[in-house]
Amino acid sequence: MLVLGVCSLKGGVGKTSVTLGLASAALERGLRTLVVDLDPQGDSTLALATAPAAGDVAGVLETPSADTLAAATSPSAWAEAGLDVLVGSAASARHDARDGDDLDRLRFALAWVHDYDLVLVDCPPSLGGLTRTGLTACDRAVVVTEPGLFSVTAVGRAMRTIDDLRRGPAAQLQPLGVVVNRVRARSVEQAFRLEELRGLYGPLVLTPFVPERAALQQAQGAAQPVHAWPGAGARELAGAFDDLLDRALRAPRT
Ligand SMILES: Nc1ncnc2c1ncn2[C@@H]1O[C@H](COP(=O)(O)OP(=O)(O)O)[C@@H](O)[C@H]1O
Ligand SMILES: [Mg+2]
Structure with a gap:
């Protein structure tokens, strides 16, 4: 079992979208997958059309046990089987x-x-207790960013958090790299930021980039996996998430 964290200091850069894209790729591949929704906003719980559960992730963090875990785990309507959600909750914010x-x-x-x-x-x-708790449970982590000025500086802070955790409670945690999201082919400013990211993080800048495509929001709005969405944009996104999942599964484990 591989536990992969998806984090960033900033909101709106695509953590949930990358999580959903990887879940879609995993489903396509027949991997049995659990999505842990640690964000108090519960976006991935909603987008995965998760059935109501007796408990939620806040209850699990409050009292980690087999019982609280079972009560908080619920199937996603994306598939008949093989994809479950550890249900998100506003109450997780207190952690x-x-x-x-x-x-x-x-x-x-x-x-x-x-x-x-x-x-x-x-x-x-955020890089507060909740994200640190999430990453401490992970074997690998990706930092999601957009190719913009403030996002690039935020990547450094997320990488340092991963480093701190490796030297503390999460010796097993490996930074898989930086997922660059919402990339537009013809943006000069973005091309500059991409070069800057490559200069700073070298091979940790993961390829392929995730392109900006309307199909992503359409699939999310319809609570559907991007692999099931029609059109060229969705195919492009699906291909990018397939490759990123490959990369996550291939990386050697310590
Ligand atoms: N590659 C993309 N193409 C188009 N829209 C995107 C892309 N990535 C994210 N979005 C949209 O941007 C918004 C924020 O993304 P989200 O995944 O919720 O970010 P986060 O989880 O980091 O807050 C959402 O409405 C999402 O649909
Ligand atoms: Mg999110």
Whole structure:
């Protein structure tokens, strides 16, 4: 089982979109997948058309156990089987203030998870206790960014957080790299930022980039996986997520 975290300091750069795209690619490939919705906004729970559950991720973080985990896990309507969600909740926000010794609550809870090939952790837009708790449960993490000025500086802070965690509670955590999202082919400003990212992070800048395509928002709005959405834009997105999933599954584990 691979546990992959999707994080960024900033909101709106595409963490949830990348999580959903990877879940769609995993479903296509027949991998049994659990999406952990750590964002108090619950976007991935909504977009995955998750059936109502008795519990939620806040309950799991409060009392990590087999029971709270089972109560908070619910199937996504994207598929008949093979894709579940650890349901998000506004109440998880109170865990964002937590830090220090408490960061292994999700990792502890996931010790009861055995039926999945892949766990994707969709993090909130901060590098606070909630994201740190999420990353501490992960084997690998990607940092999502757009190719813009403020986003590029935010990548550095996310990378340093991953580094800190590796030297602390999450020795197993490896930074897989930077996923560059919403890339437009003909933007001069973006091309400049992409060069800047490559200069700073070299091979950690993952390819392919995720293009900006209306199909992504259309599929999300219809609560459908992008692999099931018609059109050239959706195919392009699906291909990018297939390659990124390959990359995540291929990277050597420590
Ligand atoms: N590659 C893309 N092409 C088009 N729209 C995108 C793309 N990536 C993200 N979006 C849109 O941008 C908004 C923010 O993305 P989201 O994944 O929710 O970001 P985050 O989870 O980081 O806050 C959403 O409405 C999403 O549909
Ligand atoms: Mg999100």
